[in-house]
Amino acid sequence: MGVPRVSNRLARRLFLNRHALSGGAESRGTAGLATLIERLGFVQLDSIATVERAHHMILFARRPAYKPAELDHLLTEDRRLFEHWTHDAAVIPTLFYPHWQLRFARDAEALRGRWQRWQRHGFLERTEAVLEHVRRHGPVCSADLRGDAPRKAGGWWDWHPDKTALEYLWRSGDLAVKGRTGFQKYYDLAERVIPAALREQRPDPARTVDWCCSAALDRLGFATPGELAAFWATVTPAETRAWCHDQARAGELIEIEVETVDGGHRRTFARPDVMQDATDAPAPTGRLRVLSPFDPALRDRKRAERLFGFRYRIEVFTPAAKRIYGYYVFPLLEGDRLVGRIDMKAHRNEGVLRVTALWPEPAVAWGKGRQARLETELDRVARFAGCHRVEWLEGWRRDAI
Numbered sequence: 001m002g003v004p005r006v007s008n009r010l011a012r013r014l015f016l017n018r019h020a021l022s023g024g025a026e027s028r029g030t031a032g033l034a035t036l037i038e039r040l041g042f043v044q045l046d047s048i049a050t051v052e053r054a055h056h057m058i059l060f061a062r063r064p065a066y067k068p069a070e071l072d073h074l075l076t077e078d079r080r081l082f083e084h085w086t087h088d089a090a091v092i093p094t095l096f097y098p099h100w101q102l103r104f105a106r107d108a109e110a111l112r113g114r115w116q117r118w119q120r121h122g123f124l125e126r127t128e129a130v131l132e133h134v135r136r137h138g139p140v141c142s143a144d145l146r147g148d149a150p151r152k153a154g155g156w157w158d159w160h161p162d163k164t165a166l167e168y169l170w171r172s173g174d175l176a177v178k179g180r181t182g183f184q185k186y187y188d189l190a191e192r193v194i195p196a197a198l199r200e201q202r203p204d205p206a207r208t209v210d211w212c213c214s215a216a217l218d219r220l221g222f223a224t225p226g227e228l229a230a231f232w233a234t235v236t237p238a239e240t241r242a243w244c245h246d247q248a249r250a251g252e253l254i255e256i257e258v259e260t261v262d263g264g265h266r267r268t269f270a271r272p273d274v275m276q277d278a279t280d281a282p283a284p285t286g287r288l289r290v291l292s293p294f295d296p297a298l299r300d301r302k303r304a305e306r307l308f309g310f311r312y313r314i315e316v317f318t319p320a321a322k323r324i325y326g327y328y329v330f331p332l333l334e335g336d337r338l339v340g341r342i343d344m345k346a347h348r349n350e351g352v353l354r355v356t357a358l359w360p361e362p363a364v365a366w367g368k369g370r371q372a373r374l375e376t377e378l379d380r381v382a383r384f385a386g387c388h389r390v391e392w393l394e395g396w397r398r399d400a401i
Contacts, residue, residue: 223268
């Protein structure tokens with residue numbers, strides 16, 4: 001019997017449904033938002049606010065009625081979310097906190113030497129003093145702690161020893177983020193932030209590896225061991241490979257071939273009922289959505305290329321003269337296709353969302369209907385970003401690249 005093959009169309013349908021991009025009404029309010037984030041697994045945080053910050057754009061793309069205050073409430077009042085790392089800084093359901101004990105231990109070991117080589121100062125000698133300061137005085141931000149060393153002038157990556165110690169204590173689990181002012185984190189003892197019932201659970205590493213692999217697969221629909229390892233960035237590729245093969249021997253997983261957009265096939269692992277799940281997944285709606293560059297559906301750029309034929313690279317750190325598109329360009333999703341990308345910025349002081357350029361994808365016909373759908377979406381985005389109108393600069397329509 002051959003390896004089952006999943007067509008590109010069905011693979012897209014399943015993948016977008018697992019990423020909550022197939023439409024369907026999500027329940028409103030903070031409870032519905034918490035359910036959505038649990039479904040996604042996490043939402044990446046980023047400070048750039050060209051239109052709105054990435055985490056807000058990610059959630060708005062799935063919930064047009066989303067309000068940033070709802071996320072803040074879940075983080076600082078309900079404590080149904082906490083901040084830590086997956087592949088990057090993220091908000092994560094607090095229900096998952098026990099499985100971050102393995103991450104804390106691994107980060108503590110990995111960062112100890114790496115950060116000493118990176119920062120070239122003795123931050124470890126400051127951890128006890130920083131922890132005691134937080135214990136005595138309550139939540140602090142990095143600006144509250146200067147230590148005895150002068151702050152360097154080389155950039156955001158030049159941390160003074162107390163800031164490095166503060167971040168290390170957070171990454172290793174002694175501290176937790178209590179809240180933010182603007183985008184500045186305030187740290188407190190984990191015991192004052194995380195509910196005791198979750199904080200005191202200590203799953204053994206094998207159980208956490210099993211949870212990480214299983215939870216990642218459920219959110220991706222199908223994946224290679226490397227993709228499973230990259231999802232939470234907690235377990236190793238060797239651990240995910242062993243897990244996949246053990247689960248396959250037990251009949252809990254099967255190998256399948258997923259059709260890529262160019263007609264090729266890529267072998268991955270999936271649940272035995274993957275074909276039924278893909279068939280039963282709702283077809284994506286025709287709504288045209290603006291996605292954040294950090295959207296979880298696009299985080300794995302190579303997977304986006306294989307599934308959608310969409311090559312995307314963020315150019316924030318690319319010198320302006322070498323950029324192909326622009327500083328911060330938003331992908332456009334319509335149905336199950338990535339149909340273009342748009343360069344725009346919210347000028348809140350003027351109340352204007354200003355569009356600089358639009359590039360349709362090759363072979364995408366950009367007619368009046370699609371333009372009307374985009375304009376409807378941009379009206380929503382403008383209001384979300386605190387603007388009351390959309391302005392299109394001369395020469396905004398660009399040829400496909």
